Amino acid sequence: MSKAYWGLKSLTFWLVGVVTLLMLYLGVRGFVQPIGAIRDYGLPLHDTADNNLVYIKANRDLFIGIFLLALMILRMRKALLVAMFTSILMPAIDAILVISHAADTTPSWIHIASAVYGVVIGCMLYREEQRAST
Template sequence: MKNSFTKIAFWLCLLSGISLMYIGINFYVNPVQAELNYGISTSTASDYSFHYIKGIRDFFFGFIIICLLLRKQLNALGWVLLFGTTIPAADLGIVISHPDFSSGHLIAHAIAIVICMACGIYYSRNYTL
């Protein structure tokens, strides 16, 4: 069982890290569409400061996940994921507070919470320093 969850956790973290880096880049390249994909729509008057902040946050978090995973710093990865669960949880709260949210956007953030928690618990408990 441990071996199969080890593989699942590795691939979930790798794909999550790559996805977060893609999302981060997307907030720089296509900020309006990325905002809609996130689950909200705001009037920015062409000021994309929020988008760039969100973009660098997601890119950095994805980069850290991949670096720790590939360097086999799995205990550190576990703790980063556990504390990092606050990010998709806050995102879920932001999206759900938006008047015209859709359940599809909530599902994406909820899945991220589950992945962060499950992999974070697994790595922090099974790979000690």
């Protein structure tokens, strides 16, 4: 296996796959069960008329999942590296929103853990990319 190979035999491929599946799940769930999805996000709705806000988040999550899946299928490790590092801001901002606006801030830890997971995967992808280019 060459240093440049990235795919099914790579740990980072599967770690990115976990994020991809999670984002696809969150996106679909947001459309199918908007009230439960936003409650688990950490900011429960006070009025079901606000479901459109949940659909916006579900759309974001679904798009990210599809985008990551496309990059995985195309074996674009460098693009996934950039995507991982730039997308770390999303769960970080989500955590800040939950901490500052929710009565129960417990779900903020999911967002914080997601940001940390993104940093770890990004660093691992960066290290692999550096090794592949030498």
